[in-house]
Amino acid sequence: MVKLAQTHGLTEAQTEILAAVHTFVERQIIPAAAELERTDTYPQSIVDRMAEMGLFGLMIPEEYGGLGESLLTYALCVEELARGWMSVSGVINTHFIVAYLLTHHGTEEQKRRLLPRMATGELRGAFSMSEPELGSDVAAIRTKAVRQDGGDYRITGRKMWLTNGSTANLVAVLVRTDEGHERPHDNLTAFLIEKPTGLGTVAPGLTVPGKIHKMGYKGIDTTELVLDDYAAAQDTVLGGRPGAGFKQMMDGIEVGRVNVAARACGIALRAFELGARYAQQRQTFGRPIVDHQAIGFSLAEMATKVEAAHLMMVNAARLKDSGERNDVAAGMAKYLASEFCNEVTQASFRIHGGYGYSIEYEIERLMREAPFMLIGEGTSEIQKRIISKGVLRDYRI
DSSP, X not given: OOOSSOOSSOOHHHHHHHHHHHHHIIIIIHHHHHHHHHTTOOOHHHHHHXXXXXXXXXXXXXXXXXXXXXXXXXXXHHHHHHHHOXXXXXXXXXXXHHHHHHHHHSOHHHHHHHHHHHHHTSSOEEEEOOOTTTTTOGGXXXXXXXXXXXXXXXXXXXXXXXXXXXXXXXXXEEEEOOOSOSSGGGGEEEEEEEOOSSSEEEETTEEEOOOOOXXXXXXXXXXXXXXXXXXXXXXXXXXXXXXXXXXXXXXXHHHHHHHHHHHHHHHHHHHHHHHHHHHHHOEETTEEGGGSHHHHHHHHHHHHHHHHHHHHHHHHHHHHHHXXXXXXXXXXXHHHHHHHHHHHHHHHHHHHGGGGGSTTSHHHHHHHHHHHHHHTTSOHHHHHHHHHHHHXXXXXX
16 A cells, blocks of 8 residues: 655654644644635634644744654644644744744743743744745845844834734844844844734734735634834844854754645645545546556656655755755755645645535645745745855866
8 A cells, every 4th residue: 555745763752742733733724624715714723723733833842841843744744734724824834933042042031931831722833934025035025123322123124924923922023233234134133022912003003914815725813913113122132142143043944844745744634635536526427536557647747746745855854854955855855845845735636526616625725725835934035046156066167
């Protein structure tokens, strides 16, 4: 028997965690996803159960109350969650980017103050680099923090595309500090902003406008963040290091790219499952359509793409866990997995024929979710740029 997206060499603990997440997806996420997505409802009961399972502390070190698991374990859990409903995996993506940033770049005081609450899900993370006119040019960030005489800062600007913007209560924000460095990237600083949940003016100088409505990725709030002379204490600078924000955030983005690759793998696997099942149930010309060569060949191509994407995602996660540089591997995994995810989803949609266009069939939702993989944590074009620069480090003549 051949089953797709299997990972060899897992520990007993990893196997148990993944089995628990798989059961959770089958029993609680897949049955509820259609209605929650249709009504664009935040999956509070699912999120509460994730907290009970310890998923919010999955990668947080044990000394700070987490499970201390690897990026690989996290990515495989994300793959399972996205297979059930991609939006659910989005709940923990930005949370873990912030937890990763704290673990690897935070001061000891920041770690002890924030990580234990993040591990339980009491404190939930969001992540903000983009701005309304920024695109992929991070060096062009306009939101500015000005240092005051006492060492604290005042921040003014507008940030964009905050996943979990209203439900998170800890936001890692990258802003410009302009402290005299020649390189623009060295004038960027990451701040850790604690805030109340909700929409509107949530704190003096801090406003979370209404939710941005999207074609897919429903149930999870995406917002802007407006800072108007917001007072930020100097101990909210990540790691206490002004000007180090770009390097810190790029380290976190590598985790995010593995996450998006894992989400793409989960969507593609679910699209394959749906296509394979429908092809065996639907009959034309007196036999199941799976017996027609065109459908069989399509399923073969889909299965190969699912497997290839999964293997690249696993490789990128394992490289990061080993401490090796993984910017190219993460870029390759994110690029290939997101492109293959869209191709596999469209192939499954074609197998479903007219029924795939009906909201009664799950593939319709996947068709709206898959495109997000092409742009989340950097477009395919950005990944190609990263990959080309990376491979030429070793192949330059």
